[in-house]
Amino acid sequence: MKRASRGLPAAPGIGRRAFLRQTSVGAGGLLLGMSLGPTGVVVTASTAAMGAAAATAFQPSVFIRIAPSGVVTLISKQPEIGQGIKTSLPMVIAEELEVNWKDVVVVQGDLDPAYGSQTAGGSTSTPNNYNDFRRLGATARTMLVQAAAQTWKLPPGECVAADGAVHHRASGRSLGYGPLATIASTLPVSDAATVKLKDPSDFKLLGTRIGGVDNAAVVTGEPLFGIDVKLPGMLYAVYDKCPAFGGRVVDANLDAIKTLPGVRDAFVVAGTANLTGLMPGVAIVAESTWAAFSARRQLRVSWDEGAAAGQSWDGFVARAQALARQPGATLLRKDGDPAAAFASATKTVEAAYTYPFISHANLEPQNCTAWFRDGAFEIWAPTQNPAAGQSLVAGTLGVPKDRITLHITRSGGGFGRRLSADFVVEAAAIAQRVGAPVKLTWSREDDLRHDHYRAGGFHFLRGALDARGELSGWHNHFVTFANRIARDGRAALQPGSGASLSGDEFPGRWVSNCLLEQTPIECSIPMGPWRAPGSNVFAWVVQSFIDELAHAADRDPLAFRLALLGERDVVPATVDRGLPYSVARMKRVLREVADKAGWGRRRLPRGQGQGIAFHFCHRGYVAEVAEVTVSKAGTLKVDRVVVVCDIGAQIVNLSGAENQVQGSIIDALGALMFQEVDIQRGRVVQGNFSDYPMIEMSDAPSRVEVHFLKTDHPVTGLGEPAFPPLAPAVCNAIYAATGKRVRQLPLRRIDLRWS
Amino acid sequence: MAHYTLDINGRLHEFEATPDTPLLWALRDSLGLVGTKFGCGVGLCGACTVHIDSVPTPSCRTPVSSVGRSQVVTIEGLDPKGAHPLQQAWQELDVPQCGYCQTGQTMTAAALLREKPNPTDAEIDVAMAGNLCRCATYLRIRAGIHRAAEIAARTRGKP
Numbered sequence: 001m002k003r004a005s006r007g008l009p010a011a012p013g014i015g016r017r018a019f020l021r022q023t024s025v026g027a028g029g030l031l032l033g034m035s036l037g038p039t040g041v042v043v044t045a046s047t048a049a050m051g052a053a054a055a056t057a058f059q060p061s062v063f064i065r066i067a068p069s070g071v072v073t074l075i076s077k078q079p080e081i082g083q084g085i086k087t088s089l090p091m092v093i094a095e096e097l098e099v100n101w102k103d104v105v106v107v108q109g110d111l112d113p114a115y116g117s118q119t120a121g122g123s124t125s126t127p128n129n130y131n132d133f134r135r136l137g138a139t140a141r142t143m144l145v146q147a148a149a150q151t152w153k154l155p156p157g158e159c160v161a162a163d164g165a166v167h168h169r170a171s172g173r174s175l176g177y178g179p180l181a182t183i184a185s186t187l188p189v190s191d192a193a194t195v196k197l198k199d200p201s202d203f204k205l206l207g208t209r210i211g212g213v214d215n216a217a218v219v220t221g222e223p224l225f226g227i228d229v230k231l232p233g234m235l236y237a238v239y240d241k242c243p244a245f246g247g248r249v250v251d252a253n254l255d256a257i258k259t260l261p262g263v264r265d266a267f268v269v270a271g272t273a274n275l276t277g278l279m280p281g282v283a284i285v286a287e288s289t290w291a292a293f294s295a296r297r298q299l300r301v302s303w304d305e306g307a308a309a310g311q312s313w314d315g316f317v318a319r320a321q322a323l324a325r326q327p328g329a330t331l332l333r334k335d336g337d338p339a340a341a342f343a344s345a346t347k348t349v350e351a352a353y354t355y356p357f358i359s360h361a362n363l364e365p366q367n368c369t370a371w372f373r374d375g376a377f378e379i380w381a382p383t384q385n386p387a388a389g390q391s392l393v394a395g396t397l398g399v400p401k402d403r404i405t406l407h408i409t410r411s412g413g414g415f416g417r418r419l420s421a422d423f424v425v426e427a428a429a430i431a432q433r434v435g436a437p438v439k440l441t442w443s444r445e446d447d448l449r450h451d452h453y454r455a456g457g458f459h460f461l462r463g464a465l466d467a468r469g470e471l472s473g474w475h476n477h478f479v480t481f482a483n484r485i486a487r488d489g490r491a492a493l494q495p496g497s498g499a500s501l502s503g504d505e506f507p508g509r510w511v512s513n514c515l516l517e518q519t520p521i522e523c524s525i526p527m528g529p530w531r532a533p534g535s536n537v538f539a540w541v542v543q544s545f546i547d548e549l550a551h552a553a554d555r556d557p558l559a560f561r562l563a564l565l566g567e568r569d570v571v572p573a574t575v576d577r578g579l580p581y582s583v584a585r586m587k588r589v590l591r592e593v594a595d596k597a598g599w600g601r602r603r604l605p606r607g608q609g610q611g612i613a614f615h616f617c618h619r620g621y622v623a624e625v626a627e628v629t630v631s632k633a634g635t636l637k638v639d640r641v642v643v644v645c646d647i648g649a650q651i652v653n654l655s656g657a658e659n660q661v662q663g664s665i666i667d668a669l670g671a672l673m674f675q676e677v678d679i680q681r682g683r684v685v686q687g688n689f690s691d692y693p694m695i696e697m698s699d700a701p702s703r704v705e706v707h708f709l710k711t712d713h714p715v716t717g718l719g720e721p722a723f724p725p726l727a728p729a730v731c732n733a734i735y736a737a738t739g740k741r742v743r744q745l746p747l748r749r750i751d752l753r754w755s
Numbered sequence: 756m757a758h759y760t761l762d763i764n765g766r767l768h769e770f771e772a773t774p775d776t777p778l779l780w781a782l783r784d785s786l787g788l789v790g791t792k793f794g795c796g797v798g799l800c801g802a803c804t805v806h807i808d809s810v811p812t813p814s815c816r817t818p819v820s821s822v823g824r825s826q827v828v829t830i831e832g833l834d835p836k837g838a839h840p841l842q843q844a845w846q847e848l849d850v851p852q853c854g855y856c857q858t859g860q861t862m863t864a865a866a867l868l869r870e871k872p873n874p875t876d877a878e879i880d881v882a883m884a885g886n887l888c889r890c891a892t893y894l895r896i897r898a899g900i901h902r903a904a905e906i907a908a909r910t911r912g913k914p
Contacts, residue, residue: 082853082890211849218854219845220837221790221830225855228789236784261756261773289793290780294773363794363802363889364855412792412855413889444795655849659892663852666891689799689887698880700893 058181060140060189062114063133064093070164070178072097073105077115078125079384080108080214081414083719084656085125087213089133091653095205096137096198098161099177106213111386111406118408120384121419121529123618123717126652130715135192142190147183148175200650209655214410226382226409229369231437235264237430238292239440241281241450244305244682245524246273248280252301257284260298262291269429275483275526276452278396278425285434289441308524308682313356313456316679319521320458320479324352328477328517333503333574341473341513345464349552352460353541355745357453358675359686360530361694364412365447368427371437376403381424382411389424396425397432415667416497416529420452445687452528453677455481455496459541464513469553471546471564474511476501481527482520493520496527498534504578505538506616507546509571510564524682531667532720535617536727540672540745543613543728548741557732558594558612562587581616582713589623589644589709590614596707597625597642607631607754609736613728619714620721621646624665626701626729630737634753636673638701638730641665643722645706648713661706661722668726670695673747693748759819763788764832774820779803781819782829790830790858794887801886804859805829811866813885830858833865840910841865844902852890860886864900873904 058066065073074093080086090106109115117128141161148166149156152173160167165176200206217224242248249268257266263286271280282301286292342348368389369380377399383389386406394401411418427440442450457480464473478501482493501518508514530536550560571581590612594600599610607630614623627640643661651657674693678685686692731742738754756771763786770785777796782788782805791814794802798813805814806828833839841861844850851857860883867874867882874882879900888896 080853082851084852209849211846212851212854214854215846215849215851216837218851218857219830219842219861221788221858223789225792227793230787230789288772288776288780288784290773290776290784293780293796294775361889363792363800363853363887365793411853413853415889441793444797659849659852659895662894663891666893667889670891688797689795690797694887694889695891695893696880696887697883697893697897700891700897702876704894 056182058140058144058184060143060184061136063136064097064140066140066177066181068178068181070103070176071105072099072103072164072177073107075109075115076106077109077118078129079118079120079386079408079411081120081384081411081418083120083125083414083660084212084653085120087210088126088652088656089129090213091205091210092130092133093137095203096134097141099164101205101210103164108408110408111390118386119388119419120414121416123620123720126715126717127619130652134197135195138195138197139190139192142195143184143187144177144180146187146190147180151175151180151183207651207654210653211655224410225364225412226369226380227364227367227412227441229380229409229439231369231371234369234437234439235285235287235434236289236292237283237285237427237438237440238296238443239269239281239283239426239430239446240296240299240301241279241446242303242305243449244303244308245526246275246279246308247303247305249282250302250304252282252299254282257295257299260295262287263295265434266295267433272396275524276420276422276528277392278429279422279450281426283430285430285438293443305682306524311523311525311679311682313679316456316481316521316523317354323479323519323521324458324460324477329519330517332501332516332518333508334515335511336513338473338475338513338515342462342464342475345473346467347465347552349463349465349548350461351545351548351743352458353544353743354458355456355537355540357456357525357677357679358530358671359448359451359453359677359692360413360415360417361448361692362411362413362415362417365442365444366417366423367439367441368424369437369439370427370431372428372431372435375399376405377428377431378405378407379424379428380407380409382409382418383421383424384411384414384416384418385421388419389421392421392425393428397428415531416533417451420528422452444689448677448686448688448692449684452526454530454536455499455527457481457499457537461541461545463545463549465549465553469555471507471511471549473513474507475515476517478516478518480518480520481523481525483524483527484522493522495520497529498536499527500534501538502578503575504573506542507564509574509581510566525679532617532723535615535720535724536668536671539613539615539724540727540731543615543725544731544742547611547728547732547735551735556600558590558599561590561612561614579619582621585621585646585711585713586614586616586623589621589646592707592709593623593625593642593644596644596705597627599625604737607737609733609738611729611732611734611736613725613732615721615724617724618721619647619716620718622721622725624725624729626726626733628730628733628737630734630752630754632754634751636734636747636752638669640703640705641701641726641729642705643707644709645718645722646709646711646713647718647721648711648715650715651708652715657708657718658706660718662704664720664722665704665726666695666700668723669699669701669730672727672730672745673699676746676749757820761819761822761827762824763827764829772819774818776819777815778805778817778819778822778827779814782814788829788831792855792859794856799885800856801863802856802859804862804886806862806866809866809869811863830862833861839865840903840906841868841899843906844899848895848899848902850892850895850899852892856886856888860888860896864896864903867900868904868907872907874900
């Protein structure tokens with residue numbers, strides 16, 4: 001912990017640009033920078049050289065500003081993509097600061113090193129910031145109490161902060177934060193490491209239901225999203241890439257395009273070989289979005305399609321089946337003697353599970369606005385990962401990072417897609433050439449055909465049951481997808497995001513004879529993180545196959561799972577960057593969900609069934625029970641889903657948390673039922689919601705019951721962990737209802753009829 | 756390019772556009788009414804829903820040349836104070852996640868409530884089938900429509 005130091009510049013993390021903006025916004029006498037390290041909060045102070053009239057606001061960190069009017073402005077540094085972080089993290093500060101939520105104004109921060117990491121991914125925004133943000137709020141509160149105590153000439157211990165004011169109960173005196181701001185701004189910054197945090201039992205705001213801070217703007221249609229950005233003199237661009245991934249432009253009818261109505265320019269962008277970077281293409285820049293879209297219909301490009309043109313899903317399937325007969329390329333785990341366990345098994349079950357590539361299908365198509373002036377970029381991006389956008393633009397277009405300002409807009413859905421920055425570098429490359437602000441808008445077809453997809457995969461599984469009906473052997477040969485990349489000057493195969501199995505993936509570490517191996521198929525399909533990467537499919541495979549084994553052993557699926565989890569408390573990680581796994585927490589959510597769903601307590605008629613599944617990811621423990629009805633004609637209706645989550649000691653915003661879980665459940669059901677990207681000749685077949693259907697309201701379960709267990713564990717995030725158990729819970733319920741085991745996705749391809 | 760004068764949100768708006776320009780892009784690019792969203796461009800997602808003579812219509816499939824003297828209402832004109840019962844209910848129940856689809860959802864739901872002031876779940880599902888919510892806030896949208904029906908009934912009950 002560093003003490004506050006005075007003078008310019010402030011913390012090493014604060015660039016001059018950031019500093020100046022902060023001072024111009026803050027107009028306060030005291031300015032503090034803060035960097036958030038893994039060990040805690042480092043606060044550094046600097047006095048702004050400002051006019052006397054400005055020394056009125058209290059700004060105890062770059063995230064907090066209290067004006068003399070009493071209005072509290074909190075900066076939301078994380079991108080808002082629908083996960084509710086712009087509401088929930090400021091709530092954490094407000095709780096400790098003891099301000100009324102109605103007096104808080106939340107402002108989206110730009111990309112700025114002063115804020116620390118600003119990436120919204122991996123459900124990390126809450127766990128990475130929760131404790132630091134509590135300390136920020138508590139630090140400011142402590143200083144305001146000090147300011148009041150100093151004013152009243154009383155010991156600070158006799159003064160109490162509440163409702164945006166400091167009170168002295170004995171004398172009945174109160175001073176609002178507004179009047180105290182000026183005094184507080186002259187005090188040395190309290191030590192964030194030793195500042196007293198509230199007892200969580202005294203929380204008034206955290207754990208309650210708070211509506212999203214932008215809800216009023218959302219429901220009235222105010223400009224909020226990247227696609228809503230409008231600048232003076234702005235032009236509108238489209239960018240046409242090769243339908244086959246990685247293809248390059250040979251020739252295009254640019255001269256004809258330039259003569260079309262409203263078109264200002266058309267040009268080839270050479271691009272790079274990075275499949276998730278600036279791909280080669282043709283830009284059309286016009287006076288309106290429609291002029292650009294219309295001109296594109298006349299565009300004729302001759303492409304060199306490259307290696308991708310020889311790739312198809314059917315070819316991948318054939319290749320996977322051939323590979324399945326060979327040993328895996330990489331051994332991920334070998335415990336005991338799997339061969340002997342299978343040789344001596346009372347019963348052996350074999351199955352192959354397959355799932356397709358799928359797209360993120362953000363409802364707001366990828367877009368970005370960029371302006372290149374005087375060798376510098378100013379960018380407005382709907383991004384989950386602003387730093388990646390800045391880096392990609394800097395590295396690709398040769399402009400230093402400190403000459404790239406990036407404004408984070410609200411995103412119309414993230415789901416991992418906007419962790420990539422391809423759309424940012426495309427807008428920047430076009431803007432660099434145009435010399436006016438340019439908004440690049442992708443069509444829906446661009447979005448579905450140039451995604452960074454959730455990888456497809458093939459799991460070839462064997463399970464052994466011993467005489468007692470216990471799981472004595474497990475073998476998974478996972479055939480996955482990889483891109484060829486250059487690493488240290490040499491070609492290497494890099495599996496897609498979420499397309500690598502961990503040696504610790506359940507039930508690795510639990511089955512005494514366990515063999516996990518993996519073989520990549522090289523492809524040119526760009527892959528990227530998709531909500532709960534890996535987990536979103538591995539949970540389906542593992543929890544479905546465990547269900548097969550339970551039924552093969554003639555045991556209740558819940559009892560079989562509880563027995564498999566065993567009696568250990570915490571199972572340590574055995575792989576690099578692995579995580580310990582709390583058996584106790586998982587068994588508790590499993591038992592609770594069974595209890596709340598009335599597991600096994602009702603005899604259901606044929607055509608109805610319950611299914612159960614659990615999964616640990618993103619530091620969250622989640623178990624789910626699905627209840628389904630399958631008509632004789634094979635129509636599936638998910639009637640009810642019960643969810644029990646253990647994500648630690650505190651739910652930050654109950655409304656947001658419940659919305660995330662219910663959304664995860666229905667999103668997972670949509671992916672399970674409908675989503676599939678087909679690859680032919682190196683390109684994606686689907687182009688719009690006509691052939692890439694998404695879940696509609698009528699397919700949503702009528703009841704999704706969400707329960708949070710309050711446990712004595714660190715607070716964690718909720719964008720992802722409720723997603724993975726849904727698909728296996730539903731498929732296990734389908735089996736219970738019909739006797740049909742689903743081993744291939746999506747469900748709309750599966751015949752569920754029964755008689 | 757042709758000159759158009761359209762009745763939008765009770766006011767006449769003038770702009771230049773090619774006749775095939777979808778109303779969506781005229782609203783967004785020419786008139787700065789960006790509450791109407793682009794999602795698919797082919798009338799399959801509902802994000803661009805506006806009312807044309809009270810009928811919920813995908814503005815991405817509506818050329819400006821076809822609008823004529825019809826009355827267009829966008830989310831910006833649904834209620835003068837942004838306090839339509841649906842807009843109140845959406846905030847009360849904290850319906851949005853990313854929020855991108857919600858203006859389209861609201862416009863479709865507003866037309867439903869005008870026809871059926873107290874719709875059943877099944878009627879809601881049918882009416883809302885063309886509006887995708889990628890964050891899948893469907894349970895809250897459904898609850899929000901019921902809540903808006905209550906708010907509207909209470910308001911009507913007042914003298």
